[in-house]
């Protein structure tokens with residue numbers, strides 16, 4: 001459970017008094033998530049998610065994230081809508097942290113990914129890319145190429161605690177990606193963390209996307225690469241080309257991909273694997289003592305990285 005900050009009853013009452021959302025019935029820490037503190041807040045009128053933004057969120061980025069959710073929700077994307085207080089403000093402070101309320105989205109996320117989940121994900125991701133195209137704010141991806149070396153330096157001294165040769169493998173990979181990273185693919189608004197736990201389903205149908213707190217401006221195809229990693233590998237580490245084809249096929253029906261974007265996928269997938277290997281390694285080594293959070297396994301992404309290093313082109317994923 002990711003609850004880094006405990007909110008007392010008095011603090012909660014004072015916070016909720018700023019909104020016209022009814023009386024608090026319950027407020028429970030949520031048994032998922034890694035980055036921020038989330039509570040499910042139930043009032044006598046509705047359910048809401050109360051988020052306190054923690055260490056990895058730069059408060060200067062919050063207007064981007066909040067504005068983006070408002071923008072996408074206003075265009076009909078199924079995603080949380082930020083709730084305004086009586087004073088019209090969305091962002092305020094709680095327990096010394098920036099905090100906001102957003103609407104509660106119905107649905108569940110799936111740990112066991114079935115083919116239809118990938119088929120549903122593709123068009124939803126493309127729809128998000130299209131609906132984000134006229135979002136007026138931009139935010140550089142600080143967890144892309146320019147940010148990886150700094151993260152690596154932060155974990156390097158203790159990298160052997162994760163794997164004896166981790167630092168050597170990452171050093172070589174970084175050098176390769178720095179020399180080969182694409183320069184001119186289509187750029188736009190990307191989610192950048194569209195993992196299964198951020199995609200809800202009601203029955204067979206995708207019901208919404210959450211957790212826009214890594215969203216940024218980057219190659220649209222990089223979002224696809226992140227999803228190839230997060231959705232198309234089996235628990236035993238095998239790549240599932242059928243899942244990848246369904247996801248890509250659904251995406252391309254809504255937003256066609258250029259030949260350059262297709263060709264870049266293996267490289268982008270290497271970068272995406274390195275990104276999550278680095279952040280998971282950092283979190284593995286630096287999770288605060290006593291935090292109620294389940295750390296994610298960096299080695300899962302080490303194995304995905306090694307897999308992509310052996311792929312020459314998108315055809316080798318079974319993609320045309």
Ligand SMILES: Nc1ncnc2c1ncn2[C@@H]1O[C@H](COP(=O)(O)OP(=O)(O)O)[C@@H](O)[C@H]1O
Nearest residue numbers: 030032033034035036038049080103104105211
């Ligand atoms: N708008 C929402 N509607 C319903 N549940 C939500 C919503 N936002 C977050 N959650 C719940 O909180 C969990 C953690 O949220 P998430 O945004 O992924 O946290 P973090 O940013 O800390 O990783 C989700 O898995 C989900 O159970």
Ligand SMILES: N[C@@H](CCOP(=O)(O)O)C(=O)O
Nearest residue numbers: 033034035193195276280296
């Ligand atoms: N998806 C990331 C961790 C971020 O967690 P989330 O709960 O914000 O999706 C990973 O798997 O490493």
